[in-house]
Amino acid sequence: MTEYLIRRSLQSVLVLFLISILTFAMIHAAPGGPTQVLLAPGLSPEAAKIQAHNLGLDRSVPVQFLSWIGGMLQGDLGHTFKNNIPVGDILWPTVGHTMVLMIAAWLLSLIIAIPWGIYNSTREYGLSDQTSSFISYLGFAMPTFWFGIILQQYFALKRDWLPLSDMYDMDKQGNFGNLLLHLVLPVTVLSLGFLAAYVKYSRSSMLEVLNQDYIRTARAKGLTERKVVFRHALRNALIPIITILGLDLPILVGGAALTERVFNWPGMGRLFVDMAVAREYSVLMSITLVVSVFVVIGNLLADILYAVVDPRVQYGRGGGTAA
């Protein structure tokens, strides 16, 4: 077990290292090279040279990479080149805002989806099951940002029941009730996507367990259906669900770029899109790395959790990722 944990963590570090190389290489592969990308356009050649020297762009590529990654490790994410603000100062608040939105959507969809999936597994192909598969078909085929726009138009513009966008009203910064009102629409949009997936997962993982021999034994013993489902089946059915939740953790940080853009939510995804349009590459690189860190940690947690919860998992060689 310990060996497995160590190997798996080393693997994650390796993956992160490769991602940082990928991000770095991307900037260097740009047409015109990093000078073109990182310097403000319209500089005179002399000024460009001075700025390139200040940014350290006249050093060799490996040295640049090492100094960049070194800064990252110490929490120095670089500066924006328009106003020379530290990237961290813009980035970290948006992470918090995104998490507020995503955790709300995530919890809501979990609370609905898991009981619904369990119910559907006991009544396969019933009305409720058909409804949920209809919803998941819609959820997978619908552009989420479009759903957001439609909701905005109906509930905010036509009916004026809910606020159109942003996190707070201008005069009610920090008011919790106001925040809740602003959360309703984006959370609805986001939870539809989650719901579509989670109902399916919990249903299929429940069904898999319900078809096993020990469940038949439990029924044959004369246990009530309620006991069979909740005592015997649910415990084992939760294992794969937990894994998927771990794998989805990173979505909490970076999964909402489009929804945030539609509802003008001041989160990390919107920041990323805005900075992409403004061509602030140091911010883009930092966000890509930060999100990747969350992804890798999420995957690692999912694997570890799975290994802890399910004693059947083997930690042998090559069993790194759940197949």
Place this chain on the structure above:
Amino acid sequence: MSDAKVLPPIPEENRYEPREKRAKARTVEARPEGPWKTGAKKFMRNPFAVAGLVLLLIFIGIALLAHWLAPYPPNKLDLMFPNLPAGSSGHLLGTDELGRDVFSRLLYSSRISLTVGFSVAFVSVIVGTLIGAISGYFGGWVDTIAMRIVDVMYSVPSLFLNILILAIFGAKASYMIWVLAFTSWMGVARLVRGNYLQLREMQYVEAAKAIGVSDWRIIFVHLLRNSSAPIIVTATLMVGGAILSESALSYLSLGIQPPSTSWGLMLSNAQASMLTDPMQALYPGLCILIVVLAVNFVGDGIRDALDPRKTTIPQRRLDQWRKRFSKSGI
């Protein structure tokens, strides 16, 4: 003598027949159906899959014939009549903020969306199959390197990577196809690798090796044939995903650039002018929804049709069985 048994008649198939007659009978006998033909039959019996296929074909037809079907050129401005409502004379779905005919723009947009969808699926399936096949068949360090690359690509959220690349290299339709393919081949690679890992242990592979078939021929002829069904299914489902990604990127103004038009771009325009013309956002989104739904139905239909373990039993018959079963009181 009286208790002599009467021999039972010789069964039909064991009876002696002259050789010519038997040969004749053999030629008349039809060849058994192959898996593809059975699959096609199963597919045609699935109403959702057929409906999806029909819708998809209609949209492909629209994309091909947009030039003749559209009443106006997609970029014909008519600044005298902006934001006309649907049903105005001459404009079936009205006009947008610059007086361009919405219906014509919808028709032309289907070209971009379908082109991007199919080309992304095509490129990423080829790349993914190549990488997955080689790493699954040879294993060893090739496999390790390829799978680490897949891990890395999986760990960067693809939307972010897409945006990053398009921001660096500039937004262009042709770039977008490559970028989307670059961030979506990993699923196919993993799938094909898993398949090849199993298939390479088969006896027919051993036999092929024994008679001197080269590794490459085994990979690209013998094994590819046997794992083509899941590849086709993934490719189909990937078309839908690519259409969605295209619309998202165009919506963020990092994809298709005007004067070209796509559904995502129309949505981004529609949101900008939603105070004056709230209905504009409805149509492009509906088009995306219908096309992606159709593609997903086709993909699911193909999967069910090619999966030999799955026999399609009509829902009604299942219900009847269940009813009888519960009545029997077992």
